[in-house]
Amino acid sequence: MSKGLLDGKTALVTGGSRGLGRAMCEVFAREGARVAFNYSRSEEDARETLEHLRAAGLDAWAFQASVLDKTGLRAMVAQIEERTGSIDILVNNAGIGQVVPLALMEEDDWDRMMDVHVKGAFLTTQAVLRGMVRQKRGRILNIGSLAGVKMIDAPVHYSAAKAALKGFTEALAKEIGRYGITVNCLAPGVLDEGVSQNLPKHRQEDYINHCALRRIGTSAEVAEVAAFVVSDRNSYMNGATIVVDGAV
Amino acid sequence: MDCQSCDAGSERADRPHTFLLHEPSHCEACGRDVEARIVLRDGEVFALKFCPPCGQTEAKVSDDADAYVRELIAHGDVPANQAGDHLFKHTTSTCPECLDLVQAKVVIRSGQVFFKKDCAKCGPSEALVSEDSSYYVRAYGAARAGTEPHKFGSTVKAGCPTDCGTCGDHEQHTCLPIIEITDHCNLECPVCIVNNQYSNHMTTADFSKVIDRLIEAEGTLESIALSGGEPTSHPLLLDLIRIATRDEIGRIVIITNGLQLDGFSPETHEKIRGRDLTDEKNAALLALEELDIPTQLIFVAARGINEHQIGQAVELLLAKDHILSLNFQPVAHTGRGGGNLEHDPMDRLTIPGVIRRIDEQTHGKLKTSDFTPLPCSHPQCVSLTYILRLDDGSYLPFARFADFKKHGNLLRSSATLASTREMHDILQDVIYDVFADQDKIERGADALRALRRTVDVMFPDRLLTPHEAIRIGEQQAKSIFLHHYMDRHDFDLERLRKCCHHYAQVDGRLMPACGFNMFHRGAAKGESMPLSGLGTPPSSTPYLSGSRSDNAEPGTAKARLKVLNQ
Numbered sequence: 001m002s003k004g005l006l007d008g009k010t011a012l013v014t015g016g017s018r019g020l021g022r023a024m025c026e027v028f029a030r031e032g033a034r035v036a037f038n039y040s041r042s043e044e045d046a047r048e049t050l051e052h053l054r055a056a057g058l059d060a061w062a063f064q065a066s067v068l069d070k071t072g073l074r075a076m077v078a079q080i081e082e083r084t085g086s087i088d089i090l091v092n093n094a095g096i097g098q099v100v101p102l103a104l105m106e107e108d109d110w111d112r113m114m115d116v117h118v119k120g121a122f123l124t125t126q127a128v129l130r131g132m133v134r135q136k137r138g139r140i141l142n143i144g145s146l147a148g149v150k151m152i153d154a155p156v157h158y159s160a161a162k163a164a165l166k167g168f169t170e171a172l173a174k175e176i177g178r179y180g181i182t183v184n185c186l187a188p189g190v191l192d193e194g195v196s197q198n199l200p201k202h203r204q205e206d207y208i209n210h211c212a213l214r215r216i217g218t219s220a221e222v223a224e225v226a227a228f229v230v231s232d233r234n235s236y237m238n239g240a241t242i243v244v245d246g247a248v
Numbered sequence: 249m250d251c252q253s254c255d256a257g258s259e260r261a262d263r264p265h266t267f268l269l270h271e272p273s274h275c276e277a278c279g280r281d282v283e284a285r286i287v288l289r290d291g292e293v294f295a296l297k298f299c300p301p302c303g304q305t306e307a308k309v310s311d312d313a314d315a316y317v318r319e320l321i322a323h324g325d326v327p328a329n330q331a332g333d334h335l336f337k338h339t340t341s342t343c344p345e346c347l348d349l350v351q352a353k354v355v356i357r358s359g360q361v362f363f364k365k366d367c368a369k370c371g372p373s374e375a376l377v378s379e380d381s382s383y384y385v386r387a388y389g390a391a392r393a394g395t396e397p398h399k400f401g402s403t404v405k406a407g408c409p410t411d412c413g414t415c416g417d418h419e420q421h422t423c424l425p426i427i428e429i430t431d432h433c434n435l436e437c438p439v440c441i442v443n444n445q446y447s448n449h450m451t452t453a454d455f456s457k458v459i460d461r462l463i464e465a466e467g468t469l470e471s472i473a474l475s476g477g478e479p480t481s482h483p484l485l486l487d488l489i490r491i492a493t494r495d496e497i498g499r500i501v502i503i504t505n506g507l508q509l510d511g512f513s514p515e516t517h518e519k520i521r522g523r524d525l526t527d528e529k530n531a532a533l534l535a536l537e538e539l540d541i542p543t544q545l546i547f548v549a550a551r552g553i554n555e556h557q558i559g560q561a562v563e564l565l566l567a568k569d570h571i572l573s574l575n576f577q578p579v580a581h582t583g584r585g586g587g588n589l590e591h592d593p594m595d596r597l598t599i600p601g602v603i604r605r606i607d608e609q610t611h612g613k614l615k616t617s618d619f620t621p622l623p624c625s626h627p628q629c630v631s632l633t634y635i636l637r638l639d640d641g642s643y644l645p646f647a648r649f650a651d652f653k654k655h656g657n658l659l660r661s662s663a664t665l666a667s668t669r670e671m672h673d674i675l676q677d678v679i680y681d682v683f684a685d686q687d688k689i690e691r692g693a694d695a696l697r698a699l700r701r702t703v704d705v706m707f708p709d710r711l712l713t714p715h716e717a718i719r720i721g722e723q724q725a726k727s728i729f730l731h732h733y734m735d736r737h738d739f740d741l742e743r744l745r746k747c748c749h750h751y752a753q754v755d756g757r758l759m760p761a762c763g764f765n766m767f768h769r770g771a772a773k774g775e776s777m778p779l780s781g782l783g784t785p786p787s788s789t790p791y792l793s794g795s796r797s798d799n800a801e802p803g804t805a806k807a808r809l810k811v812l813n814q
Contacts, residue, residue, distance in 0.1 A: 133684035179680065 004032025005231040010084040012077075013037040014067050014124055015094030017046035019194030020143065023219035024091055025049060025060065027227045033089065034059035036080045040066050040094070067094045067120030073127040086135055089230045090128045092121035092165070093143040097195030102156045110157045117161035121168060129176070138181040139230040142169050146189040146245045153203055158195075162187070166241050173239030182238040184229050189245025190216045212247035259467055260421060265289035266393040267419040268317070270742035272338050272351055275299035276307070282407075283340055285417070285745065288313040288391075298407050298417060317389060324385025326356050333357050333364070336385065340741040342766065343367035344375070344593065347736060356381040362594075363738065375593040375737035378628070380600035387627035394420035394624065394746055397465040401757045409744055409767050413757035420625065422758050423748035425462050425469065426503070429455065429488060430477040435505050437521045439548045440585030441733060441765055442477070449482045454754045456491050461756045468496045472752075475503040499718065501544075506532050509545045509561065511554040519553045537570050542722055544573040550589070551579075551597045558602060559609020565726060566613070566635070566643055573727045576602045580733035582765050593737035599631045599730045606728070614728070618645035620652045622729075626746040631730045638691065638698045643726065649695045650678045671721070672707060675699065734762040 011028045015021040016037025022045070029035045035053065039046040039062065046062045053060035061080065065072035080087055096116050100109060121142055132138030147154035148162025169185035176183065190196045190207045196216065199207075208214055222244050228234055229242065265287035273284035273295060280302075284295035286309065293310035310316040326334040333355035341352035341363050348370075352363040354377070361378035378384035402413025411417070428442070429450040436444075450458075462469060472492060479485065479502050492500050506528075511517060514524035536543050547554075547561045558576065565574045578597040580586050600616075607616045614633065621627035634646040646652070655674050679699050686692030702724040712720065734743060739762065747760035759768055 130684045130686075133680050175676070176680070178677075 004030070005227050005233065006089070007032035009033045009088040009230075010080065010086060011035050011089035011091065011230065012080060012087050012124075012128060013091040013093055014120065015039065016091075017042045017049050017062070020188065020191060020219040020222055021091075021093045021194075022049045023223035024093065024226050025053060027220070027223040028089070028230075029053050029056070029058035029060060031227050031231070034084055036061045036063065036076075036084075036087075038063045038065045038067070038076060038094070040064070067092075067124050068115055070123055070127070073124055077127045077131070081131055086131050087128050088132075088135075088137070089139045089141070090125065090132075091141045091143065091226065091230065092124055094120050094124075095143065095161075095195060097155075097158060097198040099155055099198050099200065100157075105157060113155075113157040113161050114164070118164045118168065121165060125172070129181075132181050133176070133179050136180045138179075140172070140181065140183040141226060141230050142166075142183070142185045143226075144169070144185045144187040144241060146187050146243060146248065149187050149241055149243060150248065152248070153206065169241065170239045177238055182234075184237055184239070185241040186222065186226055186229060187241050187243045187245070188217060188222045189243075189248055191222065192216055192218050194219065207248065210248050211245065215246065217244065217246055260395045260398065263394045263396055263419060265294070266391055267746055268293075268388065268391050269320075269337065270339050270745070271295075272340075273297055275302050276305055277302040283741065285419075288317070296417075298404060300406055304404075317391075321385055321389055324356065324381060326381075333362075336361070336381075339363075341365055341375075342736050342739040343370050344373050344736040345370040347766070349741065352740075356385075363740075373593075373737075376596055377598065377738045377740070378600055379598045379604070383600040383603075383621075384628065387621040390621040390623040390627040392623035394748075397421040397758075398467055399465045401461075401465065408741060409760070409763040412759050412763050412768060414750065414760060417745075418760065419746040420748040422462070422466055422469075422750040422752075423624065424471055424473055424501075425466075425750055425752045425758065426473045426475050426761065427455070427458055427752045428475050428477065429479050429485070430482045432481045433476060433478040433505070434481060435478065435522055436585065437505065438585045438589050439510075439520050439550065439579050441580050441583035443584040443769060444477050449484070450488075450754070452484060452487050452491060455488050457754055457756075458752045459492055459494070459497075462752055462758075463494070463496045465758060468498070470498040471501050472497055472499075473501040473503050478505055480504050480506070503546075507543065507545055508548065509533070509564075510548045511557045512560055513557070516554040516557060520548055520550065533568075537568060540570050542719070543571045544575060545571060546575045546577060548577045548579050549597050549602050551591070551595060555597060555602075555605055556609070558605045562606055562610050562614060562728065565728065571726075572722050573729065576728070576730045578602055578730070578732045580735045580762075580765075581737065582733070582735040582762075583769075586735065596737075598738075599628075599732050602730050603631065613643070614645060618647040619728075619730070620647060625748050626740075626743040628740070629732060629743055629747070633728050635726045635728070636695065636698050636702070637725070638694045639701065640694070644691055644695055644698070646678075646725070649682050649689045649692065651681065654681075675703060675706075679703070734766065736766065739766060 006028055011033045013021050013024050013035065016025045017039035021037060025035045025037050043064065050060055050062045063076040065076045067073065077087065094116060096113065098109060098113060125140060142165045144165045145162035146152060147159040148166050166185050169183050173183040190199065190204060204216065208216060225242065225244050229237065268286045268288055270283050271286055273282055274280060275282050275297060278299060278301060280299055282297050282299050284297050287294050287296055291313050292308060293313050293316045294306050295309050296306045298304050324336050336354045336356050339352050339354055340349055342348065343350050343365060346367060346369050348367055350365045350367050352365045355362050355364055359381050360376060361381045361384045363375045363377055366372045400414055400416045402411050402415045404411055404415045404417050408417065431445045431448055433444045462472065474488065482488065489500055509529055510520040514526050517523065517525040549555055549558060561574060565571050578599065581589060581591050603616050603619045606614050618633045619631045622630035622632050635643040636646060638644055655678055682689055682692055682695050682699065686696060689695065705720055706724060734740065744760055744763045747762060749761040750758040751761060751764045752758055
């Protein structure tokens with residue numbers, strides 16, 4: 001029997017009900033992890049993801065909790081730890097997309113974008129980190145974006161938030177490396193689902209024209225990389241941002 | 249003011265080994281009885297011996313240093329059915345009558361530790377050295393490698409303590425140099441451990457020589473202490489402070505009897521300081537508070553005299569913002585005062601006894617378990633606790649949320665928290681430990697909030713001047729130190745070996761404190777005590793015997809003392 005990359009691990013994926021989040025839940029579970037994910041509003045998607053995982057005989061739990069709700073996050077983490085003993089892997093994936101030029105951007109637009117991506121990652125990480133520090137091991141993966149590392153056509157607040165996650169990754173990796181916890185960032189290019197779907201068609205076409213592989217990526221492709229990054233086989237990568245964009 | 253200068257930022261090198269203890273041995277070449285220094289090096293244990301005619305030798309004792317220390321500590325467990333004394337180890341002490349070095353059996357009796365000695369000239373004697381054998385035995389687990397000075401002051405010729413100065417076999421550098429700038433004093437304290445002659449104030453030229461020598465030996469010093477006599481009686485004190493105000497010296501400490509607070513009643517003052525100082529002490533404390541001067545108080549604790557007021561001193565420390573540190577010193581029966589003070593060597597205060605009284609008298613605000621031996625000196629010499637101020641004004645001892653074994657460098661650094669890179673890293677480790685286990689730790693969430701405040705002020709987004717860094721750091725946590733100086737009863741050569749409080753002499757020698765008081769100052773049993781035949785005679789310190797200060801006016805302080813006493 002082949003050994004899964006994530007056998008015996010417990011992973012928490014934020015925003016795991018659809019898109020890249022769901023893909024990661026599926027790949028992680030396939031690789032032997034018990035998977036928990038949260039969702040904010042899309043209960044139907046969450047149920048679908050959960051049913052899909054459980055139908056395959058995999059351990060999975062879904063929680064309705066906003067990544068901006070400290071109390072809810074704490075309760076979710078406590079429940080997961082109670083059920084599984086520990087959280088070994090955290091993927092800060094929850095995110096939103098919004099295409100709006102800076103000239104029309106409202107302060108609320110900016111705040112919401114920064115809150116969900118950056119503050120959400122901070123609050124979730126803080127809630128999960130206690131257990132990881134106790135265990136002196138853990139894997140944290142932040143889902144950034146090509147828009148946060150390269151100069152491409154993307155909404156300013158989205159690029160700023162994703163760039164902030166890169167900085168968050170690097171500083172946190174430095175700070176908690178001594179506890180055996182690695183922190184990395186995955187920066188996908190345009191994908192076939194999720195926030196990429198908000199892009200106007202001409203921008204998707206521009207992307208494909210500039211991509212060496214001449215296509216957009218799939219969530220499943222990125223999820224496969226993510227599974228390796230958070231596995232024990234990836235033991236020396238820390239503070240890195242891995243671009244998965246087909247070469248743009 | 250203990251161990252202010254051992255921080256890892258120093259360019260001084262660590263000793264090549266961790267000194268653990270002394271044990272009786274013999275020279276392999278000539279068979280002469282010598283002491284062996286048992287040291288831990290690279291995971292193994294070695295016996296280092298010095299025989300004056302034959303020189304230095306070393307022999308491996310064990311392949312496993314950890315196991316050796318574990319076995320040593322386990323040897324402190326007294327079998328349940330054992331009657332009589334339990335022999336823990338041997339060491340070298342002094343005959344309380346003639347001061348000859350004699351072998352001592354370190355025995356455990358009814359939960360306490362005693363030295364049993366037998367002097368060939370004077371006969372047997374016993375002395376209490378620790379009121380808690382468990383504390384005493386476990387302290388050996390705290391031993392840590394010392395640091396070397398840039399330059400030793402003497403060479404190894406006759407062995408310890410004769411070669412004091414310090415010699416190359418001394419196991420710790422000068423953490424706190426003490427410079428006795430005068431032998432005048434306005435008090436004749438019954439607990440005084442020196443022997444004031446009322447003959448001299450150190451000249452500025454001699455003082456400069458001492459400072460130069462200290463910097464040559466140590467490079468940088470976090471603190472130097474000016475003592476005496478009463479240092480404030482020196483007519484050129486401000487000139488001396490100006491001379492010592494150098495980049496290499498972080499802080500100048502004045503050890504004045506004005507900051508010795510040994511009790512709160514006329515009776516204790518009279519017994520400890522020779523007269524009722526209640527009004528003067530209260531006035532001094534008030535002035536310090538009004539001027540918000542960071543203050544460390546010294547409390548010399550004596551059995552049957554002021555032991556019942558130990559808790560009150562701790563309460564004062566906790567109540568007053570400007571009092572940052574309290575230093576308990578169980579009285580040492582040496583010197584003109586202490587040597588003559590009536591005492592029972594079998595029933596006296598020791599470090600764990602003072603700790604127990606703190607616990608009892610503060611009703612557990614500070615517990616016995618909050619204190620830990622300071623590993624950079626000999627672990628039997630100093631014990632300490634740091635206390636973190638919480639946001640509601642109450643205090644939480646560090647030991648309740650920080651593992652001193654794990655964060656050993658926290659103890660190494662300072663009596664107060666220093667705003668250094670090393671301290672930043674240690675604090676971060678402590679913070680993450682509390683963060684991870686805050687539900688299990690007493691007042692974990694409160695401790696985290698206080699640590700957050702501490703980090704904010706100690707590491708602001710601007711460069712702190714060294715003075716600011718010290719000032720801010722010292723306000724974040726209070727400390728209680730207990731330092732037990734030795735006397736003819738409980739003298740332990742192994743403790744002297746790692747002494748880090750050194751009297752700086754004009755002739756360049758840096759004299760480990762208790763060795764100087766016992767053998768080289770010549771006053772171990774009061775003024776009538778003949779000099780020991782064991783060490784070299786007391787140094788002919790130039791400032792005492794020859795180069796008297798032009799400003800010195802012998803008798804002046806004595807005359808003033810009479811006026812004060814009228």
